[in-house]
Amino acid sequence: MASNKKYWKSEAELNPNDSIVEALRQNEFVEQIPVDDFLGDKENLSSTSTNRRDFLKYIGFSTAAASLAACEGPVVKSIPYVVQPENIVPGVANYYATTIANGFDFASVLIKTREGRPIKVENNTLAKVGGSANARVQASVLSLYDSTRLQGPMANGEPVEWDALNAAVKAKMGSLKGSSKKAVLLTQTYASPSANRLISDLMASNENVSHVTYDAISEDAALTAYEQVYGERALADYDFEKADLIVSIGADFLADWQGGGYSSGYSKGRVPKNGKMSRHVQLEANMSLTGANADKRYALTPTAQKIVLAKLYGKLNGTSVGGNTSDYDGIVDQLVGEIKKAGSNAVMVTGLDDVNAQTVVLAINKMLGSKAFDPTSPRYVRQGNIKMLETLISDMKAGRVGALIMDGVNPMYSLPNAADFKEGLEKTDLSVLFTTNWNETAEVVQYAAASNHYLESWGDIEIKKGHFSLMQPTIKELFDTKQFQSALLSWMGSELSYYEYIRETWNQNILNGASWNQALQDGVFASETMAIAQEEEPVSNAGETDAVTEVSAVPIASAIRSLANSTSNGMELTLYSKVGMGDGQQASNPWLQEFPDPITRVSWDNYVTISRADAEELGVENINVANGGMDGNYVNLTANGVTLENVPVVVQPGQAKGSVGLSFGYGKTVGMKEEMQTGVNAFKLYEGFNANQSVSIEKAAGNHEFACVQLHKTLMGRGDIIKETTLEVFNTKDHSEWNHVPQVSLNHQEVPATSVDLWESFDRSIGHHFNLSIDLNACTGCGACVIACHAENNVPVVGKHEVRVSRDMHWLRIDRYYSSEDSFEADNIKKEEMDGLWGDKGSLGGFGEMEHPADNPQVAFQPVMCQHCNHAPCETVCPVAATSHGRQGQNQMAYNRCVGTRYCANNCPYKVRRFNWFLYNNNEEFDFHMNNDLGKMVLNPDVNVRSRGVIEKCSMCIQKTQKTILDAKRDGRVIKDGEFQTACSAACDNGAMVFGDVNDESSMVSELKESNRMYHLLEHVGTKPNVFYHVKVRNTNEA
Amino acid sequence: MKKVPYRNQFSKVIVFSLVVTLLFSVSLVAQDTVAESGDAVVAEDSGASSGDAAAGKALFNQNCAACHALDRKMTGPALANVESRLAEDEGLDRQWLYAWIKNSPGVIKSGDAYANKIYNEYNQAAMTPFPTLTNADIDNILAYTAAPPPAPATPAAGEASTVASGASSGGISNEVILGALALVFALLVVMLFLVNNTLRRIAEANGISVEKEMAEKRVPIWKAFAQNQFLVLVTVIFLLLGSAYFAYGWMMQIGVDQGYAPIQPIHYSHKIHAGDNKIECKYCHSSARVSKHSGIPAMNVCMNCHKSIYEYKGNPEGPSKEDLANGYTNEFYTNEIKKLYKAVGWDEQNQKYTGETQPIEWVRIHNLPDFAYFNHSQHVSVAGVECQTCHGPVEEMEVMYQYSPLTMGWCINCHRETNVKVEGNEYYEKIHAELSKKYGVETLTAAQMGGLECGKCHY
Secondary structure (H helix, E strand, O other): OOOOOOOEOOHHHHOOOOHHHHHHHHOOOOOOOOHHHHHHOHHHHHOOOOOHHHHHHHHHHHHHHHHHHHHOOOOOEEOOOOOOOOOOOOOOEEEEEEEEEOOOOEEEEEEEEEOOEEEEEEEOOOOOOOOOOOHHHHHHHHHHOOOOEOOOOEEOOEEOOHHHHHHHHHHHHHHHOOOOOEEEEEEOOOOOHHHHHHHHHHHHHOOOEEEEEOOOOOOHHHHHHHHHHHOOOOEEEEOHHHOOEEEEEOOOOOOOHHHOOOHHHHHHHHOOEOOEOOEEEEEEOOOOHHHHHOOEEEEOOHHHHHHHHHHHHHHHHOOOOOOOOOOOHHHHHHHHHHHHHHHHHEEEEEOOOOHHHHHHHHHHHHHHOOOOEEEEEEEOOOOOOHHHHHHHHHHHHOOOEEEEEEEOOOHHHHOOOHHHHHHHHHOOOEEEEEEOEOOHHHHHOOEEEEOOOHHHOOEEEEEEOOEEEEEOOOOOOOOOOOOHHHHHHHHOOOOOOHHHHHHHHHHHHHOOOOOHHHHHHHOEEEOHHHHHHHHHHHHHHHHHHHHHHHHOHHHHHHHHHHHHOOOOOOEEEEEEOOOOOOOOOOOOOHHHHHOOOOOOOEEOOOOEEEOHHHHHHHOOOEEEOOOOOEEEEEEEEEEOOEEEEEEEEEEOOOOOOOEEEEEOOOOOOOOOOHHHOOOOOHHHHOHHHOOEEEEEEEEEEEEEEEEEOOOOOOOOOOOOOOOEEEHHHHHHOOHHHHOOOOEEEEOOEEEEHHHOOOOOOOOOOOOOOEEEEEEOOOOOOOOHHHHHHHHHHOOOOOOHHHHHOOOOOOOOEEEEEEEOHHHHHHHHHHHHOOOOOOOOOOHHHHHHHOOOOOOOOEEEEEEEOOOOOOOOHHHHHOOOOOEEEOOOOOEEEOOOOOOOOOHHHHHOOOOOOEEOOOOOOOOOOOOOHHHOHHHHOOOOOOOOOOOOOOEEOOOOOHHHHHHHHHHHHHHOOOOOOOOOOOHHHHHOOOOOEEEEEOOOOOOHHHHHHOOOOEEOOOHHHOOOOOEEEEOEEEOOOOO | OOHHHHHHHHHHHHHHHHHHHHHHHHHHHHHHHHHHHHHHHHHHHHOOOOOOHHHHHHHHHHHHOOOOOOOOOOOOOOOOOHHHHHHHHOOOOHHHHHHHHHOHHHHHHOOOHHHHHHHHHOOOOOOOOOOOOOHHHHHHHHHHHHOOOOOOOOHHHHHHHHHHHHHHHHHHHHHHHHHHHHHHHHHHHHHHHHHHHHHHHHHHHOOOOHHHHHHHHOOOHHHHHHHOHHHHHHHHHHHHHHHHHHHHHHHHOOOOOOOOOOOOOOOOOHHHHHHHOOOOHHHHOHHHHOOOOOOOOOHHHHHHHHOOOOOOOOOOOOOOHHHHHHOOOHHHHHHHHHHHHHHHOEEOOOOEEOOOOOOOOEEOOOOOOOOOOOOHHHHHHHOOOOHHHHHOOHHHOOOOOOOOOOOHHHHHHHHHHOEOOOOOOHHHHHHHHHHHHHHOOOOOEOHHHHHOOHHHHOO
């Protein structure tokens, strides 16, 4: 059965009367360009002071001036090293393994450096844990070159010397010794053996010192629950690859839930193998990235989620849990049936900020004996402790804190009760903040100590028990900065550098005789002794855990009761972190600001997501305006007496009725360029560090202009872009049914469109022939590839306004399509049965009845870049042959030849060509990283920086394939499969993108090309692309 | 173009100095021979010691010169009169020297006071032991060191000044000759005019006016030309085409800096390094083997040799006339080496790096535009192209200049004509077999291999 679902990218498309959608489908622009208005206005033209002769004079003069200027050849200087470092060869990249650990993102990565400059972040494939870099980690290299970074230590806003700062801190710490006041370290989560040892050393030497860990976005509930059950403050680990059934209650585990990093395992289980794939059920309020990937998604408010969870536990356990609401019994029965069937192959996770809920989920997983659930070697990537933080703030307010030293945190921005904190700070004798950027907290502390970026620092991280990673500097400090740990060491009077201190820690506790250099080179080290300990542990643990369960039996009962009796009043707000922005640490990173959110496709903003029903009730809406941009009404959000004013609204399909969502990370103003000051600060509503809040919402005046890429680049009405089917059909029917190749008429006979061609084909069987495979099942839409592409190919950032007018430059976009099978099946039948305009089956009334199909749509993500068509429509229309085809399958673009007619962009059926409307570098109008010397250091020297007036597009990373070929030629060897990579395929840790040479029969990509699931985009156009997709299979087999 | 004046200036200087050189070559040769004979006399004088100074010189250059000089500190101490100095200052005899030279670490270990002093003075860099040297050899070396160091080549400065004065006198004589010629020419013109006038007057006196009538009848040639429309058309077309040709030619050389030879902050002579001393290109430009850049060598590469080569001694025959005409005297070169020392922060006196560096801002000669990708290692390592193929006879270039036009046409031509070097390269085996079968040829050019595709160089 071929899928004949209707796909839509915007709710507006569902409205058949929407003139803009229709216009965009037919035309490039909604409105005619007012050429006639301008030229037709005779009066206006004749009244201008410039007559034709003057005009020609100007033209002549400027042409002559330009030609004269062109004759002046610039004198280029070359400055070699005085002493060339041994391992640097100009023009050859070096890779260093290091680890990011900024308190929010933890990942082992490889850093590509050129002439000593880090220019790109790549996945560390040696890492078994935390080896995948998400979009933010990919973008973190640009934050190193942030021109707004703090360039030296400051005292009360004035630059100061490190010596003065150190002396002040030392004196204060010394005087605090034995006094009644405390010295407190308030830090991010380190998960670092050395940092922990260092801090305990400090606490041992000075009894007045205490340490408080603070996560801006807290996982305190999960940590507390785990601590109660297993006695350690950590997070249980999950391996979703091992799960056949994943039930997630509000856990956005493909994004940042409990530190993230789960998508790789998840994706591996999602690819149908031998007729089997995992099934994923999501219960959530906001439409999250995880929910978008689910096979079955229930839109429920957080309160409803809690009730479902309680009932679920009751049903599974065979106990009654009380509670009156029976609305969700159907869902619960369904889920219980599925879970019971899957048994130990099921796993359950929750993202509710509620200790009860977290405890219940741990209990369910234990009850199931879930294979995917690993409580024995937990993860340490969140350590924040709310209780200690609250005690600290009250101590500060009571004047009991003599010195507060902060590192990697920005409480003035990320605390809901920032005013209390400020009050406390005023009563604190000494306050020091280690920060990379000037921020809200830096404004109010006495000393703002400029700290290192992670690419300039030493460090070690234990992401998961027994799995260690090392952080090493890839560049010398750019500014007069110091990392917190080094400063601590010097305050303690130690002679050691932090590097030596780490080595000491590792030699004593971790390496156990293994090679330090090897560990440093690999970036990761899995302790063998610990692995052995792990294997032994379950045996000894078995008895303990039973005992623990019994002990916690009573708390579980009360937990269930309180969950089952949860009630709500008013709208329920779920605060979340966006894939692109996280907790807002990198808000000044233009790549991340311009990164469109995978779900809403909005960049440069955060917003309230609201369901259609609630939006109608409130009278708020999104309006698509003539230039293709989207506007949204403003609302005021009030929770616990705090009001966020003028928050724009996005009507979000799939948002649970009665709930709204708002993302963290925006609304930063201090120390930021004006253009980067986007959105509102959601932390103000983060009362009690609970992401679920009840709010009241009211419409405010005015419209907000979004930079949304949603309606842009419609496919001109052509469908058949995403093919999808169900696992049942996939397993039972022939692929011609679910992967139908469009038929065309040739000599009055129906033949597959792929067999007909206007053109003669070149022989591509010799040499390399590159293909890129994209598996829609494995793609979660996370967007790491988008940023990787930016970094690799010097893609410019264009700013909010330009994105709004659809001039975004992303070479690789991830299209997001909504569908809604249940209602659309019926709708399709209904539509087909429509008869005439009026009456019961009339199309006028009928279309009107088809409103609200968007309440809980299914979602599909599709990365689209240049398809490198073998028969490319763009190539034939270029008047100057600037775009041509290579034998290796790449559609090549010679920028220096392009004159900017944009015929190619018009003729491209995939709309992947991007036009440089402006000069985006060295231009005050585009004050992003390419406008300053510092930001330009991130540019890849192997790829052109394009100028104004040329078309650019994905090159299939030809610079990378050429490099691979050259290396092989130089070594005189054959290229192995896997050596060829593009930036996107290398960044994709989910295995969704596979790149390679299809002429190499042993390659993975040639195998994937033979798959039944393989299809090309718009096959009926006959472009014969070199990028192919795999049909998305959904596991809808219920129970 | 900014560069053109530079180039012209330069070529003017060259032409000018060539003239000067030719004029004064005779006297220069004479001076050379004088200087040489002077050297010889000095050498003979010095052979007064027990050893053979000439043999000692050879041995010294072979074994010692890397670390020692006669008159200055290098890695090791200055060795002029080392024997007498040791005997006078430290009371050490030749036996001590034998022991030291043959096995210096041993002497140091034995606890010898002076040995340890000198060891510590020179950063504890132990002298290489020379057990193969016989006592006689050492005698010879000591004989050489005992000879007074050759007097610095002062005549060179004198020569330079004479050259300068000579140049001005040469200019005057040329002008005189030209002036005389012009005068003669003017006289001839005046005479002809007078003769003509006289003849005309004679004709008038005789009443003959034939010429004038003829002239009236005849249509002037330019008028005839103007009346012939065909001819005008052809000429106009010809002129237009001609000017278009030249205009095109002129415009096509914009941005093509063939012959661009800017003045560099240090006068670095590829002729001396790659030509006279036959240093392999890739010794200094080592990254050409592995990188897209050939790389201007870091200054520590220069110091590999220039730590010991602190002055330019030139050819054994002394500087050529051409060099002298350009001012390329030995002193001039030595001064350029001093510039290097200053840049790299090398303290010659103490043989130490001061740490104060001034990176050299070389003027880049070969400027490929940013949109063209070129990889040296592809050509040098994979294809085995000689550096000279593109860079010209660098080993003959006193001043480096751009030899090839570096235009796209030039690249393409070579790719069309050059066969890919596939032998012994496993990478090419399959593709070569298949492609040569397809094209029915034995050898494949870079173009047939796909070397003309836009995307291979532009991305």
